[in-house]
Amino acid sequence: MRRSEQLVSKLTDVKLPDSVQYFSGGGNTTHRVHYQSLPVSAFVRWPSNKPCMAVNTYLLDQAHRWTGDSVITEANKLVELVRFCAHGRADRRACDFGDLSDNDVARLIDKLCTDAYVDDVSQRVRNNNTVRAIMQSCFRFLHWYQDTLYMKPFPLIGDRNSGAAITVMQKVNPHSNRSYFDHRYLPPTNTQDPKLPISNTMIEDIEAVVEELYDAESYPEPARRRFGRDYVLFDAYRVYMTARRDFMLMMMERTGLRPSELAAMSLADNLCSTKGQRPYLVLPTLKRRRLNPPPRHFHINNDLALRVRIYMRERNVWLETCQERNPELTDHDAMLLSTEPGKHGHSIANTALEKDFEKLCLRAGYKGAQSCLSMFRHRFITLEVRLHLKELGKGKTELNKQDYRIVLEKVKERTGHKSIDSLWHYIDLAYEMDGVWEPVRQAEEQMLAADQLRYELRHLRREWRHKNTSDMTPEQVIDLVVDRLGGIINKSVRGGLAR
Structure with a gap:
């Protein structure tokens, strides 16, 4: 992709004066300033490095419209x-x-449509839908600019x-009932097939890459060079990145x-929440347009709760390693930490x-294929819909629209x-994936058990590749490995992977 100067900076915990309240009494007048708190905001600069005051003012004025890092996405558009x-x-004049x-709009749209990747000039950086989304943001900003700062x-x-x-x-989109701006130079929309759920094969290939990157030999010399001779930091980085990637894939x-x-x-x-007898995860629901996203409780089993706590332990080790090198770095409430140079230990x-x-x-060989984190969400929703459809105990021809609504209402509570309205197409996906209605609950349990088995075997492999066995006899080593494998296999049998 063509490299451009970075013009957007992310700001966190921004406090802005919102209103002033005056008090009078005893001949004295006092006041109190009320502040608006923004967890995330964006700061935009011109290529000359001067602040872009109009865009920055717009982003602050419209901050109530976005949650999470959505303001960063808007700023980048x-x-x-x-x-x-x-x-x-x-x-070429400013x-x-x-x-x-x-x-100018025509020239900008043409540029967005024709930008190509450096390593493959036949591939566009953006498809038509992305160009249209960028221009929608630009049109909204220009309307705001006209109402607030424009003087002509x-x-x-x-x-x-x-x-x-x-x-x-x-105009109004007849499918989503949302309004949008149409311009005669906008490219037509792409009619794309919906993203499919991620496959088991792709998940296993990506897990294999995560395992490969646990070894120091997998990193090229330039990647190791940024750690200098700080081998302790490099080893901590490898361990934490592996734990973070494991955690990311598991959660998704x-x-x-x-x-x-x-x-x-x-x-x-x-x-x-992961330490109780009935462990659960506390997940924020960021799609809803609120400054304080409502949390939802997602119940999990004890194996999953243990994996979450193992990740938390690795997170703390990485944070302590970063704090040893940066005493000003304080602990915070972010579950995931950065490993980028200059941001070690910060939130991600x-x-x-x-x-x-x-x-x-x-690295797993999926260049140019559909591969994004949202495919995990499609997979999860499809499996949930399939499970609840089966639980109704009816065939496809016996189900009516009210039955489907009951199913989707249950799924909605789990997905946030x-x-x-946006879940109906998962009904068809669920039927396509299911085929002839195999025992769904058993299949679900086996899938989760298979994921746990892969996780246990990966950890066993890591442990024994770096374990000091110089003081142990070969028989002792074999006994320990067999015991661990026996425990893993028994857990898989209980999960329905073997009989």
Whole structure:
């Protein structure tokens, strides 16, 4: 992909003065300032490194519309307009947002449609749907700009009758019932097949890559060079990255949560919830447009709770290693920690998780294939729908719309959907995956047991590759390994993998 200067910075825990309350009494006047608290915000710069005041003001003014890292996504879309105004015109001269015209919009859309990857110029960086999404953000910003900062006598953006410099028409999507801006230069939408659930084969291939990257020999020299001669930090990095990737894959497969929800998980909440007799996970629900996302409780079994606590232990080891090298680094409530240079031990953004998963997919040989974290969510929802359909005890021809609504309402509580409107197509996916209705509960238990078996065997392999057995006889080593394997196999039998 073409490399561009980074113009967006992520800000956390931003406090802004929101209102002032005055008090009078005894001849004195005092006041109290009320602040708005933003967990995440974005700061946008021009390519000249000067702050882009208009976009930054817009992002703060519209902060109530976004949750999690959505504001970062929005800022990255608007950066395309910022870059164009800085040096995208034909004369290469910078222009203000208020100077834009339909010709500029046409040139910007053409650029977004024709940007290609450096290593493969035949591949577009963005498809038509992505270009349309970027332009929707730009049109919303320009409408806001016109209402707040624009000073010229003629309209900047509006319909044909307004005589605006940029002509758009507001329409309503008949499927989602959402309004959007249409412009005559926008490319047509791509009619893409829906993303399918991730396959078992792909999961196993990615797990194999995670296991491979546990070894120091798997890292090229440039990757090790950034650790200098700090071998302790490098070893801690390898161990934590393996634990974080294991945890990421497990959570995505077992809970179907969104990547942004995984990045926003609370350490303190889950530390307590996974220790009880009925362990559960506390997951934020970020799709709902609230500043404080509502948590949902997701019940898990004891094996899964143990794996969560094992990850927490590895997380703390990595944090302590980072604190030894950066005494100013304090503990915080983020479940996932960064391993990026200069950000060791800090909280991680969901975009970093997605990039890491993309790297794992490429190393596993899935270049150019559909491979993203959302495929885990599709898999989880499809399996949940399939399970609840079977529990109704009716054949496909006996089920009516009310039966399907009951199923989707149950699934909605597990997945954090606000309504069942976006879940209906999973009914067809569930039937396609199920075929002739094999015993679903047994299949579900076997799938979970298989995942646990792979996890146990990977950990056994790691443990014995790095275990000091110099003081043990071969018979003692064999006995210990056989005992561990016996326990793992017995657990798999209880899970229904063998008879």
